[in-house]
Amino acid sequence: MAERFDVVVIGAGPGGFRAARRCAQRGASVAMIEKEHVGGTCLNVGCIPSKTLLASAHLLLRARRAGEMGIDIPSATPNWAKIQQRREAILTGIRKGMLGTVKAHKITHIEGCATVAAPGRIRVESSSGTRELEAGKLILATGSESIQLRNIPFDGQVVISSKEALSLPQIPPSMLIVGGGVIGCEMACAYAAFGTKVTIVEALERLLPMEDAWISRLLEREFKNQGIEAITSRKVMSVDKSTTPAKVSLDNGQIIAAEKVLVAVGRRPATDSQIVQALHLEMNGPAIKVNRKMETSVPGVYAIGDAVGTTNLAHGATAEGEIAAANAAGGNEEMLDYALIPRVVFTFPEVASVGQSEEKCQAQGRDITIGKGFYRGNGRCLAENDTGGQFHAVRDNAMNEIVGISMVGDLATEFIAFARTLLGTVEPIRQITFPHPTVSETLEDAMHEALGELLFEQ
Numbered sequence: 001m002a003e004r005f006d007v008v009v010i011g012a013g014p015g016g017f018r019a020a021r022r023c024a025q026r027g028a029s030v031a032m033i034e035k036e037h038v039g040g041t042c043l044n045v046g047c048i049p050s051k052t053l054l055a056s057a058h059l060l061l062r063a064r065r066a067g068e069m070g071i072d073i074p075s076a077t078p079n080w081a082k083i084q085q086r087r088e089a090i091l092t093g094i095r096k097g098m099l100g101t102v103k104a105h106k107i108t109h110i111e112g113c114a115t116v117a118a119p120g121r122i123r124v125e126s127s128s129g130t131r132e133l134e135a136g137k138l139i140l141a142t143g144s145e146s147i148q149l150r151n152i153p154f155d156g157q158v159v160i161s162s163k164e165a166l167s168l169p170q171i172p173p174s175m176l177i178v179g180g181g182v183i184g185c186e187m188a189c190a191y192a193a194f195g196t197k198v199t200i201v202e203a204l205e206r207l208l209p210m211e212d213a214w215i216s217r218l219l220e221r222e223f224k225n226q227g228i229e230a231i232t233s234r235k236v237m238s239v240d241k242s243t244t245p246a247k248v249s250l251d252n253g254q255i256i257a258a259e260k261v262l263v264a265v266g267r268r269p270a271t272d273s274q275i276v277q278a279l280h281l282e283m284n285g286p287a288i289k290v291n292r293k294m295e296t297s298v299p300g301v302y303a304i305g306d307a308v309g310t311t312n313l314a315h316g317a318t319a320e321g322e323i324a325a326a327n328a329a330g331g332n333e334e335m336l337d338y339a340l341i342p343r344v345v346f347t348f349p350e351v352a353s354v355g356q357s358e359e360k361c362q363a364q365g366r367d368i369t370i371g372k373g374f375y376r377g378n379g380r381c382l383a384e385n386d387t388g389g390q391f392h393a394v395r396d397n398a399m400n401e402i403v404g405i406s407m408v409g410d411l412a413t414e415f416i417a418f419a420r421t422l423l424g425t426v427e428p429i430r431q432i433t434f435p436h437p438t439v440s441e442t443l444e445d446a447m448h449e450a451l452g453e454l455l456f457e458q
């Protein structure tokens with residue numbers, strides 16, 4: 001006999017986990033089904049393991065430059081086994097915490113692979129057998145997978161995805177990264193710091209092509225200092241694996257030797273065709289089509305996160321999870337403007353932005369003023385020996401509103417949520433006292449220049 005739940009959530013990544021918890025907090029009986037580990041891509045092979053590696057890499061870079069601050073560190077070298085053990089320990093600890101939350105909220109966590117017979121009927125197969133569930137509402141949070149290139153398919157050894165790149169057995173002497181987007185750039189920083197000779201090949205004309213050009217320029221300059229070679233406007237045609245290192249051919253005939261070829265050209269929604277067909281879901285390309293309530297074309301069935309292909313960010317998935325959960329539990333809520341979800345890249349230096357980009361405003365013919373703040377003129381940044389950052393604020397002059405903020409610099413990913421609160425009407429900004437000396441004064445400089453009230457000549 002089928003077990004009955006108010007809401008069944010398929011997928012326990014950040015989106016599914018948040019949705020399940022919120023539904024339970026609203027009094028619904030909830031089952032959350034996961035075929036691998038709780039935490040999904042984000043915890044197990046995404047955000048957290050990549051940031052763990054990047055944190056070790058960042059410390060290494062700081063240690064190597066410690067002499068500039070009067071501290072002699074005779075040798076700073078990575079201990080790969082310890083770095084990997086630490087990564088694993090952090091993941092295990094967070095998984096444990098999440099399972100504790102699941103229990104505390106009386107969510108029924110079911111391990112196994114879910115298939116759907118009809119909107120309210122779900123079957124879960126696992127090594128311990130089959131369970132039949134009945135659901136009042138269904139939330140699909142099935143995530144995404146790395147896009148594979150037809151001419152260089154993944155083999156898990158030489159041609160790898162970000163998943164393998166996070167837990168390689170050794171630090172490779174060389175790595176060619178196909179794709180200069182978020183994941184490619186983050187991996188480049190980590191491995192270059194660990195001593196790998198890193199080359200990025202990007203088909204478009206600049207790294208991080210979704211951000212403003214000034215950000216790409218600044219990042220490319222910083223990457224050069226880190227020994228990362230960025231080849232733009234070029235495509236990888238083939239990989240000859242008959243030799244070690246492999247030979248990677250580009251579309252201009254150039255051949256680059258690389259021990260590992262990391263393909264990081266984006267992620268595709270992991271929408272299970274069985275589920276799509278059983279529910280007759282309307283699709284938007286490979287993504288599940290949803291409305292602003294995160295409801296699919298089938299009433300009572302919601303979809304969120306990477307499966308709907310909107311932000312491809314963990315906090316985008318949780319924001320959508322909140323909306324789907326509210327609606328599945330009887331509410332009536334809609335997603336806000338996607339531009340208000342901060343975009344973050346944990347490179348050295350970090351990149352973060354929220355709201356409208358300068359280039360988008362210019363393309364729309366809007367009358368804008370751009371205010372800038374520089375780490376190089378900031379007392380705290382000088383004291384910290386960290387002078388490469390820059391913050392930009394964009395004011396729409398006709399509306400007299402700050403419509404976008406972009407940042408490159410250490411801690412940028414920490415500032416961006418606060419920066420989000422500065423979007424909109426300009427008056428409250430004048431009320432804020434920024435503590436001195438702090439990196440946040442860079443934001444103050446940018447905001448004041450955008451408002452036409454330059455604090456210092458730059």
Ligand SMILES: Cc1cc2nc3c(=O)[nH]c(=O)nc-3n(C[C@H](O)[C@H](O)[C@H](O)COP(=O)(O)OP(=O)(O)OC[C@H]3O[C@@H](n4cnc5c(N)ncnc54)[C@H](O)[C@@H]3O)c2cc1C
Binds near residue numbers: 012037162272
């Ligand atoms: C290397 C890397 C670094 C990243 N870094 C960041 C970052 O710093 N910040 C950020 O915001 N985002 C980052 N991301 C993106 C982030 O991981 C994803 O946007 C986020 O995980 C999406 O969450 P989700 O809940 O939609 O799906 P997922 O986290 O992918 O979870 C989906 C879950 O559903 C399960 N599932 C699928 N089908 C079924 C089924 N039929 N039955 C049962 N279970 C099923 C899967 O096993 C999976 O666990 C990164 C991604 C990668 C790859």
